[in-house]
Amino acid sequence: MELLKIENLKVNINKKPILNGINLTINAGEIHAMMGPNGSGKSTLASVLSGRTEFEVTEGKVSYLGKNLLEMPAVDRAKEGIFLAFQYPVEISGVTTANFMKTALNEKRKHLGLEPIDAMDFLQMMKEKAALVEIKNDFLHRSVNEGFSGGEKKRNEVFQMAMLEPRLAVLDETDSGLDIDALKIVANGVNRLQSKDNGFLVITHYQRLLDYIVPDFVHVLYQGRIAKSGPKELALELEEKGYDWIKKEVASQM
Amino acid sequence: MKKDLMNKINSSFLDFSKKVNGKYPKKFNEIRKNAFKNFNSLGFPTRADEEWKYADTSFIHKNDFAIFLDEEIDYQAVSDISDFLINGNNTNIVVLINGRFSEKFSKINIEAEKIKIGSLTEALNYKAATIDKHLARYASFEKDPFVALNTAFVTDGCYIRAAEGVIIENPIHILYINTAIENAPIVQPRNLIIVGECSQLKIYETYHTVGTKPVFQNAVTEIFLKRFANFEHYKVQHNNSNTYYIDTTQVRQKRASIYTSNTFSLKGSFQRNTHNAYHDDELCQSNFYGMYYLEGTDFADNHTLIEHAKANCTSNELYKGIIDDKANAVFNGKIYVYKDAQQTSAYQSNKNILLSNDAVINTKPQLEIFADDVKCSHGATCGNLDKEQLFYLLSRGISEEKAKSLLLNAFASEIVEKVSIAELRDYVKKLVCKRFETEGIYFCEGM
Known part of the structure; x- marks a missing residue:
């Protein structure tokens, strides 16, 4: 089943072209890895999908479950099941993670025509999902990300993802700044959430994460285009050879 | 119009003086006369006065306010206070009706040897020596016209004196109820709070009006904290639109005492809090917190002054504001560090969120530091979410x-x-x- 279809997507920031014609289809049950050197447009792609508005889409189409995604405001995308794990999660002083998640979950339930979740069920659910990413219970009753280490913030992102059970999850460099233990925890969380009904777009710099999250497809983004796609072995090749050979390939095609 | 009110106040003062001369201690009558002289020369402030630059005090002249004597107060208008109470089981209640201590409604559950709570007028007579040492000694009637006006007309208010070494666990609720059914009164409560050595006390104040006429409450509270005293002081201002509050609190702190205040201005067309602390010895701590959340055309003005007069004292100040619609807020935080007040730590912060284009905040940190070995910081922010x-x-x-x-x-x-x-x-x-x-x-x- 087709979750996301991006066709010839071109995006500018302040009149400067960042994405120059992206084509990508993600089906349910698939994990796609998006790699590429700095400045290739990876995070911009994540931001556009999540519904940030400081971009100008100049061309192309994005459909999500058959709907025109580009016309949906960020909040509706989230309610419809798109989740962005932030590269730099935001700290919100005074709002506990528990309160945050309860609010978000009930907004989603309302959208689906369901009653607000029972308080006991919610606590039970939170406990289970927190265990998944090895987050201690008292973290949930502290302000969102406030005073958290880099690794804790990223685990909190995966925890939120587990709570909201998205159809399509976009992980924007969730592995950056993680030590190997945290990386395993985050990857394990993703693997446990993966199912035949949902899809993942995992944006990363390094092959390292892909030792733990095994992608069905690997794409290399360069100069705002997908320069190369391949099976999971492509990631290993990139690790070994770097991005230079891709850059050369692109140059020779020009 | 302006002259009318000044004339009215002058004739009220003559009536009042006739009544109280001989009744109050002689020395205090001298203070009252001096205060009134000062009030007459200072007059009500205008925007030309730096301390009132952002406050529109025209309400004083636009309404038909007058000062009323004891016998003119409609105490009967207050028949039931239950709506004004906050659900605390063991809270002590002090009710001031138009600034006068109400025996009928006040309810004190603490032994008198631990704490004396009652009417200031009464105390003026039987505790004259103590009162004389503190009353009108801290709040300046030389410079501030509203303190001068209040001092000139001191009639009653709340007198609290905690003994030494007592921890008063249950808070005291000072409940201001103003009646404004027939007339628009200027109500002037005068409070004196003394906390003994090593004692702890918590007080909160709330404000209510019975009747639909305007009320102008000009309150002055003087607080004296002895060595190692710890005093928490809360005000919750949630007023109807026809009441105007000018509230002056002056704290004098002795060695290692701690004063913590928290002022909430949540509703009201005019709320001015002039809130000052003076460190009279070393190791004092003052914590000033406050929040204003205003909408419509509400106005709140917090003017604070912390005088670090002695070494090794600390002050923490944090005021936060949310301002919506056409509401208007002022924060003016002055920290004065005297030459000898070395090792002072003073922190101040004022943060504001403006929710509409017409909302206004005027924020002004003022640090005047004459010592050279101090840690002081201040910051003010305002913006959207x-x-x-x-x-x-x-x-x-x-x-x-x-x-x-x-x-x-x-x-x-x-x-x-x-x-x-x-x-x-x-x-x-x-x-x-x-x-x-x-x-x-x-x-x-x-x-």
């Missing part, structure tokens, strides 16, 4: 309206959570959450 935080919430499927309320709730909670009295904290939360209710926020119960 944080866009990144807002997007984070939106990206989790929380609607914009709810996301905003969640963030405002979080912004406010930093101050609300500093309230150490559970019943009061809940009361303030309810008032703050009332604002959110219109926006369908249900999580306030767990705030």
Whole structure:
């Protein structure tokens, strides 16, 4: 089943072209890895999908479950099941993670025509999902990300993802700044959430994460285009050879 | 119009003087006369006065205010105070009706040897020596016209004196009830609070009006904290639009005493809090917190002054404001560090969120430092809600309206959570959450 279809997507920031014609289809049950050197447009792609508005889409189409995604405001995308794990999660002083998640979950339930979740069920659910990413219970009753280490913030992102059970999850460099233990925890969380009904777009710099999250497809983004796609072995090749050979390939095609 | 009121006040003062001469201690009558002389020469402030630059005091002249003597007060208008109480089981209640201590409604549950709570007028007679040492000694009637006016007309108010070495666990609720059924009164409570060595005390103040005529309450509270005393002082201003408050609190602190205040200005067309502390010895600590959440055409003005006169003292100051519609707020935080006040630590912060284009904040930190070995910092911010935080919430499927309320709730909670009295904290939360209710926020119960 087709979750996301991006066709010839071109995006500018302040009149400067960042994405120059992206084509990508993600089906349910698939994990796609998006790699590429700095400045290739990876995070911009994540931001556009999540519904940030400081971009100008100049061309192309994005459909999500058959709907025109580009016309949906960020909040509706989230309610419809798109989740962005932030590269730099935001700290919100005074709002506990528990309160945050309860609010978000009930907004989603309302959208689906369901009653607000029972308080006991919610606590039970939170406990289970927190265990998944090895987050201690008292973290949930502290302000969102406030005073958290880099690794804790990223685990909190995966925890939120587990709570909201998205159809399509976009992980924007969730592995950056993680030590190997945290990386395993985050990857394990993703693997446990993966199912035949949902899809993942995992944006990363390094092959390292892909030792733990095994992608069905690997794409290399360069100069705002997908320069190369391949099976999971492509990631290993990139690790070994770097991005230079891709850059050369692109140059020779020009 | 302006002259009318000054004339009225002058003739009221003559009547009042006739009545109280001989009744009060002679020395105090001298102070009153001096204060009135000062008031006449100072006059009511205008915007030309630096301390009143951003406050529109024209209400004083636009309404037909007058000062009333004891026998003219309609005490009968207050028949039941239960609506004004905050649900605290063992709270002590001091009721001031138009500034006069009410025997009928006040309710004190603490032994008199631990604490004396009662009418200031009464104390003026039987405790003349103590009163004389403190009353009108701290709040300056030389410079401040409203303190001068209050001092000239001192009639009554609340007198509290905690003995030495006592911990008063149950708070004292000072409940101001003003009656304004026939006339528009200028009400002038005068409070004196003395906390003995090593004693602890908590007080909160709330304000109510019975009747629909305008009220101008000009209150002055002097607080004297002896060595190692610890005093928590709360004010919750949630007023109707026809009442105008000017509230002056002057604290004098002795060695190692701690004064903590928390002032909530949640509703009201004019709320001015002049709030000052003076460190008269070393190791004192002053904590000034406050929150204003204004909408419509509400106005709140917090003027604070902390005088670090001695070495090794600390002050922490944090005021937060949310300003909506055409509401208007002022924060003026002055910290004065005297030449000998070495090793002073003074921190001040004022943060504001403006929710509309017509909302106004005038914020002014004023640090005057004459010592050379001090740690002082100040900061003031004003802006809209944080866009990144807002997007984070939106990206989790929380609607914009709810996301905003969640963030405002979080912004406010930093101050609300500093309230150490559970019943009061809940009361303030309810008032703050009332604002959110219109926006369908249900999580306030767990705030």
